[in-house]
Amino acid sequence: MEINKPIKIEEEYESTLKKMETIFHAKPNTKEGDLLELLSFLVHEYELKHHKIEALSPIEALKFEMEEQGLNQISLAKQIGMSKSSISVILNGKKPMSVRFMKYLHQHLGIPAHILLS
Missing domain, CATH: 1.10.12 (Lyase 2-enoyl-coa Hydratase; Chain  A, domain 2)
Incomplete structure (x- = not known):
């Protein structure tokens, strides 16, 4: 070639x-x-x-990482010490992520901070 x-x-x-x-x-x-x-x-x-690739939203990044790591709402809730319903509300965009939650996602799931803060 x-x-x-x-x-x-x-x-x-x-x-x-x-x-x-x-x-x-x-x-x-x-x-x-x-x-x-x-x-x-x-x-x-x-x-x-x-072929511009749009950045993931924080919720899309969380859903992607949950799938990649084989986590469901219950297992994530247990890991972070939250209720499944709290995770559900966040994943549905009805409640913003707290700083504590974002910090956990960054440190334990490896989601880049710049995505979580966007």
């Missing part, structure tokens, strides 16, 4: 991703490793312009 221009259209983006899959495990400082690095840069630049 010859690299002589930036990615400009979706078809080029898709074909570049497919090429990257075939050389994904290339070792650094090899011909394929250098190609993977260049393709990664081109894909990143294209994605910045055409």
Whole structure:
């Protein structure tokens, strides 16, 4: 694959991703490793312009982490020392997260503080 221009259209983006899959495990400082690095840069630049990823809301981040960590409302409530109904009210957006709750989510579930504070 010859690299002589930036990615400009979706078809080029898709074909570049497919090429990257075939050389994904290339070792650094090899011909394929250098190609993977260049393709990664081109894909990143294209994605910045055409595939913006919106930041998660605090509630979306919490729901995502609960799913990732296999937690339900009851188990999260037990961990933090709250009632299931309090967790439910927060997850439904009817009550804001307290500072104590956000601090727990950051420290124990790994949710970035900037997301919790947004």
